[in-house]
Amino acid sequence: MKNPFEEFRGQSTRSKGKELPLDRILKAKEETLNQILKGYENLLKNEAKDLVWLMQYSTVIKAYSIAEEAIKGINYAAEDIEEFCYVLDKTDQVPYLITGPAGVYISALCNHAEEDEIVLRLQDVGIKINLLGYRLPEGKRLVIEGNVGDFTGISLEGGELIIEGSAKNYTGAGMKKGRIIVKQNVGFNTGHGMTGGEILVGGRIKGLGKVVGGKIYEKGQLIFPSDDYRPFYF
Amino acid sequence: MFEEFLKRIWPKVRRNHLFPQISSPQLVESEEEVALEIKSKQMTINVNFLQSLTEKMTPEDALQALLDHGISHYMYCPWDFNTHLMLYSEAKKVLKDKRLAQKAASYFMDVVANTYCVKERETKIPELYRHLPKEGVQRILALLYQVIWGIDLGAQGEEESIKRLSRIPYLEKRLWKESIKKFAKTLEEFLQKEMENEQKSSKKAQNPLGEHSIENYTLEEIDKGLREFASSVDDITEFRETVEDLKDELAAMGYTTGGMGRGAGNPIDADLLYYMKLAENYTLPIKKLPMEKSGVLHPHSHSPWEIGKPVQDIDPWTSFGKIMPGLTQMWIRREGEVFGEMEKIPDCLIIIDSSGSMTNPRERLSYAVLGAACACNAYLKNSKRVAVYNFSDAFRGNKLILDFCKEKESIYWAICRYFGGGTAIDLNDVTYLLKQSEKPDIFIITDMQITNLEKLIDFFNSIENRVTAVHIGENIYAARFREGLKQKNNVSLFLVKDKEDIPKIVLGKVREYFSSSF
Numbered sequence: 001m002k003n004p005f006e007e008f009r010g011q012s013t014r015s016k017g018k019e020l021p022l023d024r025i026l027k028a029k030e031e032t033l034n035q036i037l038k039g040y041e042n043l044l045k046n047e048a049k050d051l052v053w054l055m056q057y058s059t060v061i062k063a064y065s066i067a068e069e070a071i072k073g074i075n076y077a078a079e080d081i082e083e084f085c086y087v088l089d090k091t092d093q094v095p096y097l098i099t100g101p102a103g104v105y106i107s108a109l110c111n112h113a114e115e116d117e118i119v120l121r122l123q124d125v126g127i128k129i130n131l132l133g134y135r136l137p138e139g140k141r142l143v144i145e146g147n148v149g150d151f152t153g154i155s156l157e158g159g160e161l162i163i164e165g166s167a168k169n170y171t172g173a174g175m176k177k178g179r180i181i182v183k184q185n186v187g188f189n190t191g192h193g194m195t196g197g198e199i200l201v202g203g204r205i206k207g208l209g210k211v212v213g214g215k216i217y218e219k220g221q222l223i224f225p226s227d228d229y230r231p232f233y234f
Numbered sequence: 235m236f237e238e239f240l241k242r243i244w245p246k247v248r249r250n251h252l253f254p255q256i257s258s259p260q261l262v263e264s265e266e267e268v269a270l271e272i273k274s275k276q277m278t279i280n281v282n283f284l285q286s287l288t289e290k291m292t293p294e295d296a297l298q299a300l301l302d303h304g305i306s307h308y309m310y311c312p313w314d315f316n317t318h319l320m321l322y323s324e325a326k327k328v329l330k331d332k333r334l335a336q337k338a339a340s341y342f343m344d345v346v347a348n349t350y351c352v353k354e355r356e357t358k359i360p361e362l363y364r365h366l367p368k369e370g371v372q373r374i375l376a377l378l379y380q381v382i383w384g385i386d387l388g389a390q391g392e393e394e395s396i397k398r399l400s401r402i403p404y405l406e407k408r409l410w411k412e413s414i415k416k417f418a419k420t421l422e423e424f425l426q427k428e429m430e431n432e433q434k435s436s437k438k439a440q441n442p443l444g445e446h447s448i449e450n451y452t453l454e455e456i457d458k459g460l461r462e463f464a465s466s467v468d469d470i471t472e473f474r475e476t477v478e479d480l481k482d483e484l485a486a487m488g489y490t491t492g493g494m495g496r497g498a499g500n501p502i503d504a505d506l507l508y509y510m511k512l513a514e515n516y517t518l519p520i521k522k523l524p525m526e527k528s529g530v531l532h533p534h535s536h537s538p539w540e541i542g543k544p545v546q547d548i549d550p551w552t553s554f555g556k557i558m559p560g561l562t563q564m565w566i567r568r569e570g571e572v573f574g575e576m577e578k579i580p581d582c583l584i585i586i587d588s589s590g591s592m593t594n595p596r597e598r599l600s601y602a603v604l605g606a607a608c609a610c611n612a613y614l615k616n617s618k619r620v621a622v623y624n625f626s627d628a629f630r631g632n633k634l635i636l637d638f639c640k641e642k643e644s645i646y647w648a649i650c651r652y653f654g655g656g657t658a659i660d661l662n663d664v665t666y667l668l669k670q671s672e673k674p675d676i677f678i679i680t681d682m683q684i685t686n687l688e689k690l691i692d693f694f695n696s697i698e699n700r701v702t703a704v705h706i707g708e709n710i711y712a713a714r715f716r717e718g719l720k721q722k723n724n725v726s727l728f729l730v731k732d733k734e735d736i737p738k739i740v741l742g743k744v745r746e747y748f749s750s751s752f
Contacts, residue, residue, distance in 0.1 A: 017353040022382035026403050079401055086412075121419060123328075 032080050037087065039070030040105050047101050055100055055130075055151065063101055064134065067108035078118040081109045089125040099149060103131030110142050111135060122146035128168065133161040136178065150187070153180040156197055172199045172216075173209060191216050191224065236261050236281055239293050247301040250355050254309055259301060270300045270444045274452045277304045283442070290365040291358075299362035302355065303443055306347035307450075315451045315459025317410070318343075320466065323476045324411050325418040332479045334425050338418035340446040341371060345378065345417075346404045352383050353405065360385045366442050370431070371424045374399075395420045448483040456489055464511035470599050477504035505596045506646045512599075513607035531567040539564040580700075581619040581638050581671040584610060585664065586649055587680035589626045589657035595650050602679040605704055606649045609677045610642070620645050621667050621674070626653030628660035635663055638671050658685045661693050668699065676701040682711035691718035694725055701725040 047063045088102055106129065110118050116139055122129075128149035133142055138158030147165035156175035163180070169187035172180045175194045185203035192209020200217045208216065208224060210232035216224035225231055244258055259277035261284075269283040279300055287296040312318040321342060326335035351357045360379070364387045368376045374396070376389035381400045398420045402413045418425075432438055448456065460477070467473045477484070481502050484490075490502060539548055539562040553562040584606050595603040610620050619638035622645055626632035632653040636644060657680070668674060676697075682705045684690060691714070694701055701724060705712045708729055719725045 020349070020353050020382060021384040022349065022353075022400065022404065025382065025400055029401055077397070079398055083401075121416075123419075124415060 032076050033083055035074045036084050042070045043067050043101050043105055063104040067105045071108055078115050082120050085122055085125055089127055099130045103129045107134035111137055117141040119143045136161055239297055243297050251305045254305055256308055267440045268444055269442050270304055272304055272450045291361055295358040299358040302351050302357040302359055306351040310350045311343050311346035315455045316462035319463045319476055321414045324414045328415050328418045337425050342414050342417050343446050349404050363387050370428050374424055461511040461514050464508050465515050470508050473508045474504040506650055509603055509607045513611050516608045530570050532570050533565040534568040535566045536563045537566050579616045579618050581674040582613040583621045583667050583674050583676050585623045585678040588624050588652045590654045591681050591683055594652045603649055606679055610645050622648035624648055624651050625659050627656035627658050629658050657683055659690055673699055679704045681706050682715055687711055694719055704728045
């Protein structure tokens with residue numbers, strides 16, 4: 001009897017195919033992401049053991065130094081930081097959703113990235129990450145497409161932070177120098193304790209904090225320092 | 235010349251792709267700058283384009299590459315119309331423009347199909363791309379291919395976006411939803427430039443390997459794709475937006491809200507189509523006709539004849555012409571079975587509450603409407619008629635009465651109508667409709683917060699029609715309804731805690747109806 005599958009002789013149906021550079025790129029991407037996640041888990045173990053993270057000056061500084069330590073030796077690119085943000089958004093692990101340490105960790109990643117300009121496309125990220133752009137150093141430019149949470153660009157150290165969407169409260173708090181551009185709106189206590197630099201808001205500012213120095217613009221108009229808002233002396 | 239090449243190469247290409255069920259490609263002469271077109275699974279290759287390629291590569295290789303490309307679309311991406319719609323819909327979410335989204339989805343499908351082919355099969359696709367024009371988006375894609383295939387295609391320059399594009403897992407089907415978004419966002423700038431150039435020159439930028447449009451599919455594939463897409467989307471707005479975008483193309487192909495067909499139909503109502511397609515996912519089996527004893531005996535099998543048994547049952551043919559006990563064979567007769575009378579299925583009156591407390595079916599998925607749609611389909615499939623009484627505050631005119639009919643589109647339109655006011659049912663209307671058919675079934679979906687609920691209970695107590703009542707959540711009105719009708723065997727009340735259970739329960743009950751004797 002004739003073999004009905006004769007024509008298929010020699011055809012492998014379960015071949016994995018050739019290995020393409022794409023496979024290697026994706027494998028390397030996955031490995032880097034795993035390293036980044038491991039570093040973040042270390043930070044959470046230290047800083048958010050009880051699933052609570054209090055936003056205080058000292059806790060932020062401590063978390064940042066742990067984050068800096070955790071990312072040492074990881075060879076990552078700006079795109080890996082973006083992937084990490086999406087992992088945070090998709091995860092169902094509760095500690096991952098504490099956006100404070102996440103923001104500090106992402107800031108550390110951005111501040112120590114090889115690229116001078118980093119673009120994070122976070123439009124589709126559901127959560128609003130806090131503390132993005134923390135301590136962004138001089139010479140760095142961080143562009144975030146999408147909306148961000150509280151404490152964006154705090155303690156900015158000369159970098160340029162551009163938010164394509166809106167930011168929440170305490171934007172630019174304690175910033176020393178540099179520039180923050182928010183294309184849409186910002187919340188209350190904007191520029192609280194800032195001593196230098198500029199904040200330019202394309203939309204509306206709900207309220208200013210106790211601003212010490214620097215300049216704040218709303219829709220192109222200088223609103224600090226002005227007759228309505230004078231420098232505050234702590 | 236090309237005819238000969240095609241005859242020789244086509245079997246080889248088919249073998250290379252494990253014999254896909256696709257008809258032989260055709261060769262045509264066209265002035266368009268497109269090498270390949272696929273319409274309703276029929277691949278058409280432009281001889282003129284092929285001719286221009288033969289200056290750079292052998293005609294066999296060019297043909298093989300084009301066929302590989304076409305088959306990869308058929309075998310891998312988009313594979314079906316549902317995937318096509320999904321890719322378009324996700325791209326549209328990012329790009330917010332129909333034409334841009336179409337372009338992004340089309341290029342994404344090309345990248346996936348080509349990469350699949352390069353990885354899994356022996357193909358000349360890279361060579362083909364080496365000789366295709368590299369301008370605008372085509373240059374970006376060629377640069378991308380160079381990176382992800384590791385083959386020099388002669389594309390020059392560096393682009394920051396390639397880094398992003400090369401990190402997309404093109405061959406991971408389960409991630410295509412996310413991947414197309416990243417792909418579209420990264421290509422947005424280039425797609426916009428391509429669009430601007432098109433507008434300036436009034437000439438459409440052609441994808442040399444053909445555009446991916448609705449024309450690639452048959453009407454049956456479109457119907458199936460829409461059905462699958464309706465059940466895969468998150469909400470009705472996503473379905474509506476996608477279908478509205480493709481409305482003209484669908485109409486041009488002869489697809490209307492009522493489904494496939496020829497001739498001018500009504501313009502597509504995306505909301506109606508959504509419920510139609512979604513409800514089609516919950517089809518009911520039609521009960522087989524019961525077998526009955528016919529009362530007539532017929533020869534069935536043989537047994538040895540013995541003295542005392544009737545001689546008229548002897549079968550001379552198997553008895554060798556002899557009458558001898560033990561040797562002679564006689565027929566054993568059995569009663570035959572025939573089809574009995576068909577079970578009777580009545581018409582159905584659907585009473586649907588569209589008051590303010592019910593979900594607006596055109597804003598969000600209404601499980602009440604879906605349930606009614608499923609029931610409607612079940613009756614129509616049994617060639618029965620359906621009437622609709624859609625009410626809100628019926629005494630203020632917020633009601634819609636549709637007489638018994640078999641027009642699916644009209645019935646769906648009546649079911650989907652939303653008034654959004656108070657809730658009062660005019661029983662005179664219901665009585666009128668019940669008189670239009672012989673003892674029809676009644677199917678009522680409401681939240682039971684009806685101001686004249688007592689009258690409705692009395693009414694149902696006074697009739698013998700079978701009533702299926704579905705309500706959402708437990709409340710005192712539902713409890714009162716249950717209490718008021720607990721003596722009636724012909725009324726079934728469903729308490730639905732989870733809205734998603736409505737279609738299942740409704741269908742289960744209707745199935746029960748159809749399988750019980752009437």
